[in-house]
Amino acid sequence: MASGIKDKVAIIGMGCSRFGERWGDSAEDLMVEAFTEALADAGIATADIGAAWLGTSYEEIGVGKSAIPLAAALRLPNLPVTRVENLCASGSEAVRGAAYAVAAGACDIALAMGVEKLKDTGYGGLPVRTRGSFNDLWMPSMSAPGLFAQLASAYAAKHGTDPRDLKRAMAHVSVKSHRNGALNEKAHLRRAITEEQVLNAPTVAEPLGVFDCCGVSDGAACAIVTTPEIAARLGKSPIVTIKAMQIAASDGSEMSHTRWDGTSVANTRIAAARAFDEASVRDPAREIGAIEVHDCFSITELVTMEDLGFSKEGRAVQDILDGRYDHDGAVPCQIDGGLKCFGHPIGASGIRMLYELYLQINGRAGKRQLPDLRLGLTHNLGGAPMSNVASVNIIGRLE
C-alpha cells in the first residue's frame, strides 16, 4: 500500500501574476512576474532549484512546444525541465511533477510554473483547435460552454429541478465569485454584479449566459516546493505541506458507456475520494476550511459541490442559494474570485488555486483573509464532462 504524499513536500514560495488582458506582455513576461514573487517569497536563489516543470496547454499560440521557453525565460541553469499538458489541469500537473521529484529525493527544491497567453488569438473565448485527426471526423462543432452546459439539462432532468431555480443558483455562484473577486487586486474581473444582470445576460450556450462563463485571461502562477525539513531550515512558519495530490482521467466510460448519466463529473468524485483518503480527511465539510474549484462555468461549480461531497446529491441548488459557499458560509468557495473573476489562463489556473490557499494559510490574503485556515482543497478540471482530467489537491499547515 502506497504511503501517499501527505506531509512529504512543503510549499515554500508562490507567485502569481496579475491575470487579465495583458496586451503588452508576453507569456515569458508573465512567467518572470510570477517567478520573481515566488523566489522572493521562498527566500532562495535560482541556483538552489534542482528541477522545473512547465504546465501550458495552448502552446501553439503561446510559448511553443517543450519546456525550453521556461528554462530560457527564467535562465534556469541547464536544469532538467519538463513540459506537461493535461488541458485545463496542466498547472496542477506541473505541481505534481515538482512535488513527486522532491518526495522521491530526486532534488531538494523544485519549481512548477503554469502559464497561458490566451489574448493573442484574435478573439474572445478559447481558440478552436483540432481534437485529433480521428475525432475531427465525427465530433460536432462544439465550444467549452456548450460541452459543460449539457450538465444543466441532464441535472435538471434527473433531480426534477425547476430550470428557473437552477438558473438562479447558477447566478448565485457568479454573483458570489464577483463579490469575492472585487477584493482581489490581481483578479481579471473586479466588478460586483447582481443576480438580475446574470439572468438577463445574452446566452452563450443554453442555459449558460455570458455571466455564467469564466474570464479568458493571460497569466502565470508559480510554486516552489521542497521537503518539510528544508522548509523548517529556511525558517518557514507555518510550514505549508501538501496533504494529498490526486489526478483521475477518463477511461472513455463517460463517452462510450451508459454508466455515466451526464449529471456529474465522474473523475472529480474519484479524485476527491482518493485525496480525502491520502490526506486522512474523514469529514471534508468540517475539516476543510476553504475550497478553490474549477468554476469554468457556473454549472460546473454547482455539480462540483456534489462531486466533492460538500453538498448531498441533488442538494447543491439549495445549498448554493442558502449561501453555504459564500465567503461567510460554511465552506467558503472561490474566495479569490475563482476562474470566474480571477481569470482562467489555462496552464496557470491549478497553481493559482494553490496560491490563494497558500496565502490564506499564511494569513496573507489581505481583505479576503479567512479566519484561521488550516486545510484547503483545490479542484482543477481539464476537458469536458464526458472526457476529462480531474485534479484534487489538499494543502494545509504542518501540524
Add this chain to the structure above:
Amino acid sequence: MTSDTTILPSVGITGYGAWIPRRRIGRKTIAGAHAWFNAALMGGARGRRAQASWDEDSITMAVAAARGALAGSDPARVSSLWLASTTLPFLDRQNATLVAEACGLLPAVRTLDLTGSLRAGTGALLSGLLDAGLPEGRTAIHVAADTRRAKPASPDELAFGHGAAAITLGREGIIARLLGWCSESDDLVDHYRAAGQEHDYRWEERWARDEGMVRRAPSIVRALLDDVGMAPSGIARVIVPAATAGDAQRVAKVCGLAPERVTDPLADGCGQTGAAHPLLLLARSLEDAAPGERILLLGFGQGCDALLFETTEAIREYRPAAPVSAALASGWDDDNYMRFLAFEGTIALEAGIRAEADLKTAHSVAYRSHAAVTGLQAGRCSVCGTVQFPPDRVCVNRDCGAIDRMEPYRLADRTARVVSFTSDVLAYHPDPPSRYGMVEFDGGGRLLVEFTEWERAELAVGAAARLVFRIKDYDRTRGFRRYFWKAVPA
C-alpha cells in the same frame, strides 16, 4: 430504339423511397426580393419549393431516399447501388460508394455513378431493369438525387426544387413490371451546365418546352404504345417531369393521353428536382396505384426515355417506409431569403474567426475509420455485450476489459434517446446555434452528436431521436467535404 417485347425483363420494381428536404420557401418570397430588379418573376411565383439544408447534398439526400426504400430489408441481399445526379459533390471519387456504405450495404456491392443529363434518372432505372446480371433473391437499388443551384432572380430559382428518390429492383415481390420502353438520343440544348460552372445557361423556355418536350414526346410515346399494342386510353397514369402541371398536361395532351391522368409534378411543396424528378413522380404514382394500372414514365434530357409499367397484385400489400406524400407533408416554411441564398452558396456571410479553423482531413485516418464514420459501425463486445462508439480495441466496460473481441454493430438504424443537450451560439455553425448533445441507443451505445432538423421539435432529456447521414463540415481550402451522422429529434 424501342423494347423487344418478346424478351421483357424478369426484373421489376419491388419498392421505393423518397426524400424531400424539409425547408420550403415561398416562391413569392423569392420573387418579392427581386421585384425591384425583375418584376416579371412575380407572375409565375406560386407555391413553395424545397431547399436542401446546409448539411444536405445529392449524396445525403440519396442516402435518405435509399434508406427509406431499403427499410427492413437485409443489406446483404443488395447487389448493386447506382446513383444518378447532375449535382454529384465529387467528380472523381465515386459518390455511390459513399451512399452504399452509409446505407449499411456490404462491400460486395456493384456501385456506379450516372450523370451528365437530367435523363440520368430514367436512364439508370431502365438500365437496371434491363440488367440481366441481377441474381435471384437479390436487390438492385437505383437512386436519383439533385440539388441544382440557380442564379438569384433566374426563373430556375423558382422552378427548381431539391429532392431524391430511390427505386428497388428485384425478381421477386415485384410491384410494377416493365411492359415496354422507348429511348431516343437527341442533342437538343435547351440548357446546359459546363464543367466548372455553378449554374445552368438556358435558352428560351418556350422553345425548350415546345421543341424539347411537346414536339418530341408524341412520336416516342406512339412508338412505345404501338410496340406493346396498347391504346393511349389504357394508360392510367402519365408522368411528365415538367416544372409545372400545365406543361406536363400539355405534353400528355399532344401524346393523346388524358391530361387528368397526369401525375401532379409537385411544383408546390417541392419543385423540379432534375435527374431525380421522374423517379420521384414514379414513386408518388406507385403510392396511389392499384394493381393492374399502367404507368407511363417520361424522362427528358438530350433525348427522351419512355418507360411503361404495369402494377401487380403485390402493390396492394406493399407499405413504403418513406413515401413521397410523407416527405411532402413533413416540410416546414422558412421564408428567409437570406438564409436561402446562404445555403445555396450564393452569398458568403462573415462567419467570424472560429470558422477559420483548418478542417483538413487526414485521408489515411478517414480510410482506417470509414466503417465507423460512414457506416456508423460501433463495436459490440462479444464477451460482455457492451456496445461502444468509437469501436476501440479494448472493451470500455471496466468489469470486462476484453481485448480485440469487438464485433461490428451498426447504430444508424436504431432509435436513440437524448441524455443531454445544449444550444450553442459560440461554436461556429453555418445555421446557428450549434445544437448537440449525448444520445443513447436502444440496445446500448451512446454518441456525442450534432442535432439537425430540430426546428420543429422540442429538445428534451429522454426525447426520442433517429440518425441521419449529413454533411459534417466543408474544407473550403481543399474543396473537400466530410460526412457524419446527426440526430433528428422525433
